[in-house]
Amino acid sequence: MFSCRKMSVDPELAGVQVEEVTAAGAVQLGEGPHWIDSEQALYWVDLLAGVLHRLHPASGKHTSTTPPGKKSLGFVVPVFRQPHHFVVGLGLDVALLRWDGETQCAIERVLGSVHATPGSLRFNDGKADPQGRLWAGTMSTAIDKGVDPQPEIGSLYSLEESGVKKHVDYVGISNGLAWRDAIMYYIDSSAGRVDAFDLEPASGQLSGRRCVFDLQKNGVPGVPDGMTIDSVGNLWVACFDGAQVICVDPERGALLRRIPIPAKQVTSVCWGGRLLDELFVTTAAVKAETGKVAAGRLYRVTGLGANGLLNDQERARKHEIHLTGANDDVLKVGQRSSSSEEEERDECAERNYGVRRAVWRCERALSGIALIP
Template sequence: MYGVGLSFVIPIKGEPNKFLISTNRSLTILNWDGESDEPTSLQTIVTVEEDKPKNRFNDGKADPSGKVWAGTLGGEISPGVFAQKVAAFYSFKNPRSPVRHLSDVSMSNGLTWTRDLKTLYYIDTLKGQIEAFDNDPKAEKLSNGRVIVDFKENGIPGNPDGLTIDTEGKLWVANFNGGQVLRVDATTGSVLRTVQIPANKVTCAVFGGADLDELYVTTANIRDTPEERKKFPLGGTTFRVTGLGVKGYAGDKAILDLE
């Protein structure tokens, strides 16, 4: 596994020691006891975009029904510069038979759903937008794509990254190169709340804690200049935010149909 690009880990329902992970452009089942230095086994079950070897998976999650969704990003052309509109976004009801929902993606990133699965919220980071799609789980089809919030049009610095939803149906988006997490009204696109984070490159936010009322926020310091590291010495830290007065949902586990 060394040297492999691993960007997400999803527990598999009913299999305490098994996880679905990304390995470059592949989905792989990891069998691991959570303590050993090495996994018991690794089983690659599907590889996408064989014709684009520089692409790789980025963000991925299981939806409330257990179906896995994940997207790719374009290869890095130069430090911090990625090929645009060469990636895609997929669902994996049967992981060996992926369904491609979006093409011409640049950097597939945050994703979350309403609990009834009727709406998917999605981020292609380099577009600088949070988008929404009507979701038909039975037909495995997305439709009626629309922009919920455009960062540039709203004067929000940086780009959107990771995404989650609270029990009131409001979105929480990590603001990469913006040093904050934003709570957004998914209907109006209004920014309802800003949570400042003492790091600039905010990458993801998820709810946790015993009552799911704490927000765990990851950050990065990749390619920070010496000046940036001095200004944001806590870049790369995971933060816990309490006292928000809202609750979220636990992460959903993957249900894999490998028949």
């Protein structure tokens, strides 16, 4: 088992345990956690340092690598059926990275780039939707330097077969993404709220933007950062400068739970573990948090009575799990189907979920095409 340090939690949260994953050490700006179920491993980034981390909780083994180029590393998304390959946000480049989790990594190619004044913008959060379409947003780099950022100069993009499409502009700090059915949830941290869009799955067209949860109006300190969704559709939102993760029902706009985290700057969350019932939480050690013991650490929260969604790419490799549903994969624990593993893998390949198209779409449509902010 991996090394961890148990932390105290609110007595009202009976059964909930928050643990510091000491094997992972501390980072400057932890972000972008992603659980790869076939490896039973967690990947995340130290965004400003440009370092990619991997943790195998069962063995406690932690490794890391620094992609060449000395750029910020905004997100990491695994590629379907291409082991050890990831789509990453390097500065303002979307790149295909190869890393086996042990040796030095390599950038195989740049798939696309945002053109902007050098040093003015960078990619922040990014994920793939249930159709395998990559979404990634930009933000000002001024905040990284400790100065007030230029307001709302970022944008949210998707990568389509036909090229690059900008969906949202006038973004302050592009952050959390999550999907359920034909709804996309999105966080611009500067706005202090979680928004929802209606998403047309085939085209990726967004419409009907509305606020589903406003932190300030609900008395929640801090600003919303990264987020994930559970199997019943509730959102779990990291609160930067709020020292907590909150659980929100987006349909009712209701605050369901608060999970205190020892670090003030809570940055992102994702589900992991064998049953996807463990919430991994990344934090930062920037500004006032620098030097504080709890800052920049990785945390694991158990006993929540909730579980996450499994990327469909992992379905054929997880024998005890059968997945159904038309969203980013509803997790059900039960009997495996009667088909063989190979048949399941073929069936999985026919479906349009997960992130399996993230690279072939980019290679076919985005090579040499620049994103225009």
